Amino acid sequence: GAGVSQSPSNKVTEKGKDVELRCDPISGHTALYWYRQSLGQGLEFLIYFQGNSAPDKSGLPSDRFSAERTGGSVSTLTIQRTQQEDSAVYLCASSLRGVNTGELFFGEGSRLTVL
């Protein structure tokens, strides 16, 4: 497809389990972002990739969260030992030139529910 693709769209897991969320950005987009939206909250920045490197990891909430990007394309966000407070919609976005022009294209998100 032409847009940002995320999988799974929904994930229900038990507390303590690890989860992986995948993002397939728009082809050719060099910048990739992960945000999350908890219930009733705004979009919270998690991490930003330029190519395969992550110049800004400042938003990752704890060391249970990690992300990687390979081949300048697909990215995986991994949450280890999930907690109930990790429940949120995790949104991925990609951009060709960065945020200044508003050209941040979001996927539909992965809804994570931790029981």
Next chain:
Amino acid sequence: DQQVKQNSPSLSVQEGRISILNCDYTNSMFDYFLWYKKYPAEGPTFLISISSIKDKNEDGRFTVFLNKSAKHLSLHIVPSQPGDSAVYFCAAEQGAQKLVFGQGTRLTINP
């Protein structure tokens, strides 16, 4: 520390009238502001933006106003249409390649 705030969680407007969505920020170093629109089960989509060197930007039915002294921006939609019903997010950028978002305002346009 919420650097971008949208204090109205919801707003209801009659079709054809003007919708005004407000946003306040605390960081005077923000140099670019954006509005995104989000429908249920979809990702946010870019709507309109404004640079900090301007005080107004207009695009069709959508106008964004920036008041730097008050650290306030607003989005005006006129006339409002049923398809405008969505959650609107205000966002700010500081040149650090990331956007800081507000909590969102749910706009409902009533026929």
